[in-house]
Amino acid sequence: MTKNKNDQDIIVLLKQAVGEVVEEKGLVTHEDIKHLPTKDEFYKETLRILKKLNDLETEKDVLSHNVSEHSDRIEALEKIHPNGVHFASI
Numbered sequence: 501m502t503k504n505k506n507d508q509d510i511i512v513l514l515k516q517a518v519g520e521v522v523e524e525k526g527l528v529t530h531e532d533i534k535h536l537p538t539k540d541e542f543y544k545e546t547l548r549i550l551k552k553l554n555d556l557e558t559e560k561d562v563l564s565h566n567v568s569e570h571s572d573r574i575e576a577l578e579k580i581h582p583n584g585v586h587f588a589s590i
Contacts, residue, residue: 537545554585 521527
């Protein structure tokens with residue numbers, strides 16, 4: 501089926517009318533969201549971020565434990581050597 505001049509004019513008018521309705525109602529079009537990631541891309545990136553967050557939390561826990569051990573050791577040494585002075589050197 502070939503399009504004649506009237507068909508082409510009708511198509512142009514319909515496109516204009518639809519465009520006006522979309523703009524008037526504030527509808528979202530494919531053109532508006534073409535830059536957004538696909539679901540798979542979104543979930544893949546979200547998973548990568550959540551894994552990184554989990555790694556950071558694990559690292560924080562390990563470092564916190566190390567700091568706690570060091571604090572305990574320093575307190576024990578300060579009890580033995582008050583003011584950083586060894587009793588034997590007094």
